[in-house]
Amino acid sequence: MDAQQLKGHLDLLLLATLEQGPRYGGQIIADVQAATDGEFALREGTLYPALHRLEKQGFLQGAFQVLPRGGSPVKIYQLTPAGQQELRLQREKYERFTRAVRGIIGGGV
Secondary structure (H helix, E strand, O other), X not given: OOHHHHHOOHHHHHXXXXXXXXXXXXXXXXXXXXXXXXXOOOOHHHHHHHHHHHHHOOOEEEEEEOXXXXXXXXXXXXXXXXXXXXXXXXXXXXXXXXXXXXXXXOOOO
């Protein structure tokens, strides 16, 4: 997948992934890759700046936790109420964009 295509929809993908419940970075990477049959392979250098930005905007809340398997604490991210609202807005924008593109290139809905 072209990195530019992913870049424009990264926030939507992250918010939608976290809608399923709190996750740490490695889980997010794995979940996105699994959900897209490997089309989107997020890199840490892309993921963490986006997560930090979304947290700074108030859409995510992060807290360090030690996982049941032990080891060093990891930062677990979850949607805030503002993040849930932003996800709804992002989905609406994406649907309008998709309909407009399909109007030009054709294809089914």
